[in-house]
Each structure stands twice: as structure tokens, then as C-alpha cells.
Amino acid sequence: MARTVAERTDIIPVLAEIFREHGFEGASLSIIGEKTGLGKGSLYHFFPGGKEEMAAAVLHEIDTWFENNVYRPLREAQNPRAAISGMCGAVIDYFHSGRRICLVGAFALDNVRDRFTDQIKDYFSDWKTALAAALQRAGHDEAKASELAEEAVISIQGGLILSRALGEPTLFERAMKKAEERLLT
């Protein structure tokens, strides 16, 4: 039989988009099979734990992406203000200017939240602490840095919801610009 996919890692971004579009429960194995081009046999070969393992793998990939492209730059860049600015740009790109939802945020509101509690919690908590660290290095005291970081993450998540709900991608870009202003002044 023809080999369709060489690497398990190639499937994960496809799974991510499926979960974004249909949610965890709505992402049936038939949809997954259709969009990945893989039969059930192959899917359970790569993910013996079934849908739950697929979603966990997606969340893990999201986590490493943010660690590499958002959290670590915030913690380690020489210029913290440039790193914060860079974060805002990376976020706009990642969420396709508000046309793409945040899977972790969606899971947090979904009934699967209990199955992925820790991964969801870490995502937001890591983001907050990394951003607060950059803000502190930019001159804010600990309390103010934590407050500003929390506000920014809130604005991102809320902006994604409203942007999606109203069908206005520009809303998200506006919210990000506002958030960046508040972080840098």
C-alpha cells in the first residue's frame, strides 16, 4: 500500500486545524481520517491513545511553539521592549490577524477542559510569567509587571473571541495595537 505520511509530526498541524474547526468532540475520526488522508489503522498506529492522545500531542506542539517563539524570547532577549514588540507581531501572525482561534482558549471553555487542565493552565501561566519577566526587566516593579502581563493576555483572548464572533479581523489587530501601547508606556 502507498505510504502517505512519513512522519507523525507532519500530521499534528493538520490535527490542530481540525480541532480548531470542529472542537474536540466534533472532530470525529471520520473527519480526521478524511482530512489527514489516513485510515483508522494508521491513526491508531501513530496515536495508540486515540483522540485524547492526538489532542495532547497538538497541545504539546502548541506549547513548544510558544516556548520557542514567545516565552523564551521574552525571558532572554537583551532588549525587553523589543521582545515585547516582537511578541505582539508574532501573536498577530500566529492567529492570522484574528481569523484563527486560540485552541487552548477554546478548550478552556469546552467540556474537555477537565481532561487537559494542566496543559491549559501552563499555557496561560507560562505566558503571563514570561511577559511579566520582560516587563520587569523593562523597568516595572514586580506587581505592576504582573498586572500588565495579565491584562495583555486577557486582551489577546478576549480580542480573539470578539473578532471571531463579530467577523471582524481588524478588531483583533486594533486590540493588539492597544495592548502593545499599554505594555510599552
Next chain:
Amino acid sequence: MARTVAERTDIIPVLAEIFREHGFEGASLSIIGEKTGLGKGSLYHFFPGGKEEMAAAVLHEIDTWFENNVYRPLREAQNPRAAISGMCGAVIDYFHSGRRICLVGAFALDNVRDRFTDQIKDYFSDWKTALAAALQRAGHDEAKASELAEEAVISIQGGLILSRALGEPTLFERAMKKAEERLLT
């Protein structure tokens, strides 16, 4: 047979909590039957359109609640600043200090978003315009009022997500206090 529920309207709040807890797809008819104490026969008697009609009825009830308790007071109260302050209190109560999610926001991220596009859109759009109207009557120009209103609704939705994700109800109260400050200064 014993009559269990007198009014269709009595069931809707129960349905709302079920959808909040399990999502639209996750709210199976067996769960709904169990929590409402109604058999399928009764459920389809009250809601011939099935789950979709149930969810639509819940969204409609939410809309009228916000119209009566949030939007209209914002539009019509003599003292707009007091009305804004009242809105913040009502919102904290309604969402149980962040322990309760916003069903409309959850639907906006879910795969049912396409089935209830208009009701979701109206919810956020009505909220924005009502709050902007109050802000204008409080002295802001149209552009600034619209900007502040959008920011506030964003903070509410984002606050609910983070509060839920991190398991910190105090986060939502903090976000609401911040939002109120920004609206009233």
C-alpha cells in the same frame, strides 16, 4: 403520569447550565433528560426542533436578560456613570465572579458558531453599542466611547477565559475592577 414541569420557560435555565457544562455537542439528550427530569417525549413536545431549538431558546433567554439588566439600563439610565458601574456589578454577579463561563463566548469558539452566527453577533454588538452610548452620554466623543466599550467587552471575555483556565475566580474580579476604572476615568 405525574406532571413534572408546568412551563417550558422553567426548563430553559436548566438547559443553559447543561450547555455551559457540556457544550452543544456534549449535551446529549440522555444528559438533558437526566438533568431536566424530562423524557424525550416531553422534550420534543416543548422543543420540536430538538437540540438546536433548545440552544436557540437558551440564547434568546440570555439575550433578553442582558437587554433588561445590562443594555437598556446603559442606554436609558439618567446617570450614565452609575449605569456603567451597575453593569460591572451585574456582570460579576451573572458570571458568578468568574466561576461561570459565557455561553455565547463559548459558542463563538465552538463548531456550532455557524448555526447561531446572528445571535452571537448581536449579543456582542448590542453590548458594545449600549456601553458606547452610556460612555458618550458621560462625556466621551463617539470614537473614544466606541473604543472604550470594545476594550471593556474584550476584557470581560478574556477575563472569563483566563479565570476559568487558571482556576482563579479572583482574576475575573480583578479584571472587572480594572475595566471599571478605565471606563470611569
Next chain:
DNA sequence: TAAATACTTTACCGATTAGTACAGTATAGA
């Protein structure tokens, strides 16, 4: 080239899904 491993296809399982049909019972109005 031969054997071991990696991947795929197909067929199947029991459980659950939303929804329908309909007979039966309770209630309300005349």
C-alpha cells in the same frame, strides 16, 4: 536477500447518538 519492523487496509464491535411514532395518562374547559 532474508527477516524484522513500520505502516495500511478492511471488517468488525458494542455503545451511543438525535430523532420519530404512538399509545397512554393527566389536566382544562364546556
Next chain:
DNA sequence: TCTATACTGTACTAATCGGTAAAGTATTTA
């Protein structure tokens, strides 16, 4: 009290769900 309507319980459908089993075919390793 009789009748019409409102409501409920039970049984049923066809479809789909996530998951399993196992035989078959590639690909890699020795």
C-alpha cells in the same frame, strides 16, 4: 361528566461514534 388538548413513557429507528483485531503490504535493517 364528557371531550379536547397537553403532556409523558416506551419502544424503536438508522446512523454514527470511538475503538479493536488481524491480515496484508511496504520499508528498513542485518
